[in-house]
Amino acid sequence: MKSKFPYTAFFACATMLFSSACSDSDEYFGAPAIKQPAPKEVYIEGTVKTDTGTPLADVVVSDGYNLTTTDVNGKYIMKSEVALGYIFVSTPDGYEPAAFLDNNRPKFWQQVRKTNGKSVDFILRKIADNNPLGIIAIADPQISNRCGDVELLKNMIVPDVNRAIDSLKAKGTSPIVITLGDLICDVFVADGYGYTLDLFNKDFKVNAPLYHTMGNHDYDPFMTGDIPGLSNWLYINGPSYYSFNRGGAHFIVVNNMVYQEGTALKADQLDWIAKDLATIKDKTAPLFITMHGIFLTYPEAEGVNVSKVYRFDEGGPQLGALLSEFTNVKVFSGHSHKSHFQHTPEGNIREYNYAGANGGWWPAGFKPHMPNLPVCFDGAPWGFGIWDFASGTPHHIYKGFQLPTDFQIRAYDLNQVSIDDQDLSTAYLPGNSANKDVVLANIWAYEPGCTVKMYENGRELTVKRVKTQDPYLIQKYLVPIKKEYTKWNSGMNPEETAHLFRAQASTADSPVTIEFTDLSGRKFTTVLNRPSSLE
Template sequence: MRILFTSILSAILLPVMADTLVHGTVTDVAGIPVAGAAISDGHEVVLTDLAGQYSLMSPLDLGYVFVSTPDGYEPAERLGNRPKFWQHVAQGETSPVDFRLRRLPSDSALAVIAVADLQIANRAVDRERLRDLYVPDLNRAVDSLRSCGLNPIVLTLGDQTCEYYWYDNNYGLADFNREFTVGAPVYHTMGNHDNDPYFAGDIPAATTWHREMGPSYYSFNRGGCHFVVLDNILYNNADGAPGHHGKRDYRTGMTSSQLAWLERDLATVRDKDAPLFISMHGVLLSYPVAEGDTVKTVYRMTNGGQHIDSLLAPFRRINVLSGHAHNSHFQHTPDGRIREYNYQAACGTWWPARIKPPRPNFWMGGDGAPWGYAIWNFSTPEPTQLYKGFAMSPDYQMRVYDLNCVAITDTTLTKAYLPGDESNRNVVLANVWAYEPGCSVRMFEDGRELKVTRVKAQDPLHFMLRAIPLKADGVAVNKALMPENTAHMFRAHASRPDTPVMVEFTDIHGHTFTTVLSRPARNSCLETFLAK
């Protein structure tokens, strides 16, 4: 009884950390106050007054305060290529927390480069690819956009690194920041592999991110749009401890604290008809389906998905940009109000990373889409997007097969492409990775339009270049190494085996891409592809 009484007395007498009064001023570089700027600690959201001043009471449990940069401005300070829109603040700190902003030129429209899952881990030449392929290609896109009078920023979609190798390979977030030398402002999104594996629990595991990268969720305004960057990975990492990797277990969802912040942040957006962009790592909506199939559930992110839907109810033009799946899934809600662009990983298929000896990442995802990134153009009233593969032309938007010439005999991997399969006779198969509701795919044989059916299928080239060679090398080809059964595949039956077929893809913005498949193809679709 004495022990119990002592425990209760100690709890009463222990000091409780009070909230800290955080205050400061937001000005431009000339010292002119910026009124109406939103300031947040990740919980509360307050606006600056006419003198550019703000104050809020905060527990500072996240350790920072940030400004949601108003449209027409950018942070005056950068850390490398990262806009410094936040300040680290300790509990009990009394000094003003000020922010300085720089006005943007009014004569250039915004462009956004969105890139998912770079996943650099200092293994199997991935750092060399970052240096020699990813960064140079991204910088060419930056230069091209600027030459067209656009003002580009880069938005990553999570998994810049891989926590599996932070300590084993001595490569983490700070190393990535030094080597991701893209010449445009970079706003980062946190992914599951960007958590510290030595810490258990969602907030403790984000400590390293907060120190090296800043807030794990935040917002900013640019190009007439409101951007929200969310952390929708609930990282549990059971058994994680200093010097010991945890289980790295997680689920896709959001904490009640972040959802409450999101509600307050969205309340600051006056124009609910303007485009709203939401960046997150985990997939929000269910995967697309083929003709004849139905979507069983709207939200793949079951923990918080419905809550987000209610918060987004006042908005009509919502674009969600996500990664994580290492495949391309472009999906809309049934009412078309929310469009998700779940982009292919920049690192392609990463799953063979744990095979011994390590293999380099494969240049396409399981759905057959090439590794790459998206380019959003805001020079028109409705922003438009285009997906571009690394070292590939922006016009490369599909891969087309003559199934008469596709022969995969290993029935343990697939029975879909057996030689002589009557169901594939004279069939043309097109993999159109940027397809979404509202697009069209048409095929023409000698000018005559063919009936096209959207199907779920696996990309045959992925079998030929990845699964089959791995199996021949003695690797157990599990589900993670197999091509995805994806719904951006289209079939049409031609009348003869020797006629050319033109495939025409028109995206939701009215951009049209065509390719002509000469038939019969060469001995195999692999030879046809490698001959390009």
């Protein structure tokens, strides 16, 4: 099907780079009027300098397959077939590109259709401050111009993110924003809703440097296949995988989605990742990997071992092996629309699989479409992650939209929970004696090493981590929706999660205090005054 996106025609030409020219007037590596195959060996050269003209040495330059570094004069030369249509620079620590797009996106790449001997040069500028790093990580906005979600982006998501940015700046950090894929939704683009990547970039007016990760719904729906499907992203957002340095940390943004196939890291990208990792001298320094597809297997209930470490087989274990010599790896991901924080058995890799910024998105499957739910299908609120390096040690917190940062627990009195719908859940059927005087707490930011305690009248209760469904999501949202729609969308079924904690109280009306301590030692407390209905 013919693409409606401007870059698609170019990229189709680029994929035929070595067989023929694209048109009589737009040749690759040849005179405009002469059709000829590109030479088998093509070299790209250029310079990397500051905005004051100072050459920068040891800067990594890449085409997505090969990479090289600049010499003392800021010059580089690299064998490159420019197969992906761009050259990019991995900005060194303390610098950023002099050019920005939409006032917040660092322009670290150049689209290269032909060089004809022209130098591909990059100009960087010193970052104005030398403050510690701050990070906002946000997954799956998936804006589709449906049920007011564009207005939600402008009036709720962006203002809340900017308030978090201001808070990080007030602490003395220099924050950046990283998206984790599915900025838009290809399904609704194909259906004519008209909300494309360029519109998202104009509407996502965050007040900090913005780096994008590609998701499966960011592909061009009018193209077939992974490489052609990348066309619009490459034209608007540049490389779908790249790296940069900032605040003493190295960032590698990868694309582990294969369009119309699933989650994987193909050999070419793994080879590039290996080359990029080889440029890192300090294996103990913070290393952030961002991707859309989930990297590690979901956590299980207490006492249950995960069946395998890596969630995807093609490329997952290989990436894990490449990261084995690094001791301080954080992986940010999205895609699941749920909150799952996990680590490898060795402990050197921690994944933060963030709940969707779009919340419970699946009402989109109903006709007529419904607005998104403010909770995800594990009961976590829609929101984003915040990383604060002000003290030198990273502190992480998950913030729900329009919620205070200390809102980290939602507690339930199971005496007051009754869900008489076995299609949705069998855990909370009326008269279930197993739930008598039980307190359940959903703690979506829990990760291995955190602690959860509960107290009844000062007496500590035995707390068990369980894997089940969130009753608030079911009773408040899903039951009413299911009554409204005669045809149920299975994507709306609640999912089991292992960030739920259960304790048996001694009576039905005693208050229970829930205390969650995160890896930074911060304590978050809530008191469940029972009896307490779901609100």
